[in-house]
Every structure is written in structure tokens, then in C-alpha cells.
Amino acid sequence: MIMGDHINTYTFTKALAEHVVNDARNIIRTCIVRPSMIVAAWKEPVEGWTVSKNGPQGFIMGASKGVVRRLPVNKSLIYDYIPVDVVINTMIAGTWFSAQLPDSTPTVDGQTPIFHCTTSTCNPFRWNDISSILTTTLHNYPIRGAVWYPNIKFLPNLFMYWISSAHFSFYSSLYIRFCYQNLWRKTNPCTIT
DSSP states (O other), X not given: OTTTTOSSHHHXXXXXXXXXXXXXXXXXXXXXXXXXXXXXXXXXXXXXXXXXXXXXXXXXXXXXXXXXXXXXOOTTSOBOEEEHHHHHHXXXXXXXXXXXXXXXXXXXXXXXXXXXXXXXXXXXXXXXXXXHHHHHHHHHSOOTXXXXXXXXXXXXXXXXXXXXXXXXXXXXXXHHHHHIIIIIHHHOOOOOO
């Protein structure tokens, strides 16, 4: 198998890219920056800037539209999110650091310098810290075009998530269908096919 011990093509291609950068270390100054999950900007270019709907900003966008109603998230766990501007600044600082190293500087096993860009140890993020703020913000600043009242509920595991989703989605649709078939059709005799 071409991917070896890698669990998916994402980790495989990241490893390939790091090998290419490491192989170029004798030709040009190199460094590797390994960020955790990248999210919206902290300060630059403006607070909250993002063009991505992946990760937590996608959940929040979905919740503001009323589409995402619940998430399987353990609110007390630490989620390792890092703002995109912090990652860019780390890349710039890492590049500067690598360029300042003399040619004779010993490296670990002859490898290019590696910088891990994470927040979990010094500035941990827990959904529990912002869940009340998030709910208040969703209620106070609704957006146009919402399909349902904006609200989000965090559920501690997948089992609870599936039970809750079935209850609020599947059973709600059965109730609406029952009402349509037994109440609305009796008062409006025209048929819809």
C-alpha cells in the first residue's frame, strides 16, 4: 500500500510535503510550521475574518441560519483551534529564525527546524467557556434568511446526538405529515400530487 502507516491521504500528503521541504534544507533555508485546527482571524486583517466554512465557524454559521441545531461536542474537552493570523505570524517568525541560523548550526538529526503552532497548553479553548455567549449572540443578532430560530445545543456523545436528531427531525416531520393528512386536507379539499 502506497500510504504506509498514514490513516488517510491528508496525513500522507502532509508527510510528503515535509519530506520535500526537508530534502531542500541543503539548498535553501527551510522550516516547517505545523498548526493545529486553523480558524478565523484573531486580529489581522480584522477580528473574525474568515473565508472558510470548515471547523467551528461553519457550525456557528449553520446555527445562525437555524440549520445546525445540535452538535456532538463535549463542552469540557480542550479543542486545539489556532487563529489564521497567528499561524501566518508563526510562519514569518519561523522563516526569519531559520534564515538567521549559521550554516554550522547543529540540527536535530539533520532535520529542518519544526515549529508546532498550537494553543491547547497555554490558552485552551473549551466550548463550555463560550456556549452561553454563543446562545445569547445567536438570539440577539439573528440573520436574514434563517430557516429556523437560531439555537444550538451541545450533546456529549454521538448516541445522544443521534437520539436528539431523530427526535427533533424525524419525529417532527412525522407530526407535520400527520397534521397535513388529517387536518389541512379536510379543510382544503383540493389534492396536491
